[in-house]
Amino acid sequence: MLPWVYGFTWQTGNIIFLSIFYSVVAVILGSFSIAAIRAFRDLKPDRLDEIRWHFDFESLPEFAKVCRHAFTGEVNQRVCRNGFDCRTCKVHSKITGVPRITKSVYSEGEIPFGLKISANCLYHRGHTWVRVESDGTLTLGLDKLAEGLVWSQCEADLPAVGTRLHVNGTGWYFRKEASRARVLSPVDGEVIAVGGRKEGFYLKVNPGNDSDLRHLLKGLEVGPWMTSEVERLEMALGASDGAVSLADGGVLLDNIAANYPEQGWEDILALMLLES
Template structure:
C-alpha cells in the first residue's frame, strides 16, 4: 500500500488519504516507542519507587487523600495533590506559617494509641524521631502495630541502601497478608534491628529538618487518628449497612484475632496506603 503499488494514482484524494493514514499510524507507533524509551531510560530505583507511590496514591479513594490541613481544621475541604509530600507544597508552607500549634511535652494517648510529642508521624503509619547525632530512627506507629497483629516476618532494607519518601520501607508478612510499610523519609539506611518486638530503621537524611516537613506533628495526630479509626471501622462494617452506633470506641486487645476470616490483605493494604 505504497505510492508505487497497484491502484495508486497521483490524485489529491489518494495522496491526502495516504498522508493522513500514514501520519496517524506513525503517531501511534511513535507514541508507543516514546513510552518504551522512557521506560528503558527511567529505570532507577528512585523513579520506580516514585511511580509505585504515584500509581498507588492515584488509586486511593478520595476521602483517604484528605490534606493534613483539612484534618487539622485549617481548611474546610482539600484533597492533597502532592501525594502527601508537603515539602514542595505552597499551600502547606502558607498555612503552616500562620498556624503554629504549641506541642505538648508528654506522651499522650489518642483513642487508646500511645503517641509521643517527640516523634513525627507519616500517613502510612510510621514514626520518625530525630536523634542527637542528627540521624533519624523510623518505626511503625502504635496504630500500625495493633492492626498488623501477629507478624510472621519483617524484611528490612539492607544497610547502605537508599530509601525514598513514600517508597518501600519495610516488608511485613503475616500468614494471610503481606504489606509494604512506606518509608517516611529519604535517606541512607545506616542501621536496623528489633527492640522489644519493635522494628526500627536508622536513617541518615541529607536535608536534616527540612526533610521532615511533610510529616505530621503531635498536634495533628489526634484528628488524623480519628479519621483512621473511622476508616478502620468502615472497613469492618457490615456490607450495605455501614458504620452503626454500636461501632466506635477504642480497639480491643488482640483486635485482629476477632476477625480471623476478614480480608486482611485488603484492610492492611488500605490502612498502609497501598493499591
Template sequence: MKEKVARKRQRIQVFGLEEEHPCVWMKAGVINFKLCDNAYDCLTCAFDKAMSRRLEAGDGRLESWRKPYLAKLYGQKECRHMLSTSVPFRFCGNAYDCATCEFDQMQEDRVLTGEIGRPAVRNVAGFYLADQTYYHRRHTWARLEHGGLVRLGVDDFAMRLLGYFNQVRLPRLGAHVEQNRPAWSLRREDKIALLVSPMDGVVVARNHEAMEAPDRAKRDPYGNGWLLVIQPTHLKRDLQELYSGDAAQNWLLAETHRLESLVAPDTDLPLAATGGEMIEDIYGNVPHLSWDRLVEEFLRP
C-alpha cells in the same frame, strides 16, 4: 491545603530537646537570631554549611562561630552534647572538631545501640500516638534525636491492624531509603506487608533484637521496638510531608473512622477492647477484611 501549610510551619522537634535552643552562630554573637533544629550537629546542618560557604567565599561581614568559642576558657567551652543536654557536663578539648572527637563517636554509638527513652503516649480512639514523633500517612514514624540522626518505626495502628508477625526484614547498613517508598517488610506466616520509609536517608543502625524477636516491635513500637536509624538526606523537606502534634491526632482519628467504616457494614465486632484500647489483632478478628485489602487501604504507598 490549610493542613499542609500548618505542617510546613511546625517547629522541628528533637526528642529530648523540647525547649528552644539558640544556634551556635547566635550564641557566638555572629548572627542576631537562629534556633538550633539539628541537635547541635553542625556537621550535618544545612545552615552551618551555608554559612561556611559564605566564609570561604570571602564574606568580610562574617566570622566563624568557632573563633569566639575557641577564645573562651576551657571551662566555658561547652561540648555540643552538653549544649543539646544529652550529657549534663562536658567541655570541648578538641577545638570543636567533632569529626575527629572520640567522645563524640562514643555518644553516637550510644545513641545507635543503647536502650532508648520512651516518649509520652496518648490514647486516640483506642490507638496509641507518641509525642515528639512525626507520622507518615501510611503508618510509619520518624523521631529526630541528638546528633542529627532519625529513628524510624511502625505505629501502633499498623501493629494492631496486622495483629502479629513472625518476621521483620530490614534493609542493610549503608542502604538508602526513600520517603514514600517501601523500606522494610513484616511477615505473618505467608502474608507480607511492605511498609514505606517516612523519610530519605542512609541506614546507620538496625534493631537486631526486633529482627530476632518480632514481638518486641509490636509490644513497644515507639520505644525499644524501633526498626532503623538513618542519617537524613532531606530533613526539612521530608518533615513537611509528615504529621505531628494536633495534626497527627486529627489524622489518626480520620484513619480510625475509615477503619470503622470498613468493619461496621458486615460485623458487630467492637473494635475497642475493655479499657479503651483497640483490639490487638484486627486482621485476625475481622474475617471479611482480607490482608491485601487492609494493606492496600492503610499501608501501601
C-alpha cells in the same frame, strides 16, 4: 489508493488520505514506542518506588487524602493533590506562615481510641513514626494502629544497613506466608541500623544533609488524623452495602487482625499502609 497498488495515481485526494492515514499510524506507533522506551528506563528501584507511590496515592479515596490543615481547621475540607509531600506544597508553605487557628477536638498529646501518640514523634501518613535523636539520626517505627494490624507471626523484612531510603518509597515489608505488605519510608536517608518489634523500632536512618521533615504530622494534627484513620479502618472492615457505624468512643483492640480472621490480612494492612 496506496502507492504499491496497481492503478494508484498521485491525485490530491489520494495524497491527503495517505498523509492523514500514515500520520495517524505514525502517532500511534510513535507514542507506544516512546512509552515502551521510557518504561524500560523506569526499571530502577527508586523510579519504580516513585511510580508505585504515584498510583497508590492516586488510588486512595478522597476521604483518605484529607489535607493535614483540614484536620486542624486551618482550611476547610481540602484534599491533598501533592502525594502527602508538604515539602513541595505551595498551600502548606502559605498556611504555615500565618498564625494557627485551630478547632481540633484533641489537645496536643491527647489519645484517641486508646492509641498512644508520642509527643516527641513525628508521624507519616503511612502509619510510621519518626523520632529525631540528639545526634541528628532518625529512628523509625510503626504506630500503634498499624502494629495492631500486623499479626504476631509475621516477619519484618528490613532493608540492609547502607540501603538508601526515599520518602514514600519502600521502607520495609511485612511477610506472612505468600502475603506481604509494604511500609512506606517516611524519610530520606541511609539505613544505619535495623531493629524489630522487640527492639521498639524498625530502622535507624542517617538523613545526611537533607533532613527536611516538614511533610510529617505533628502536634495537634496527629489526633484528628488518627481518628480519621480508625474510621477508615472501620470502613475497610465493614460491609459494603450497609451503613458503616463509626463509633466515637472505646479503645481499639491490641491485635485487631487476629480478631478479624475472616478478613484478608494482606488487603487490610496494605490499605492502611496506603498501598492500593
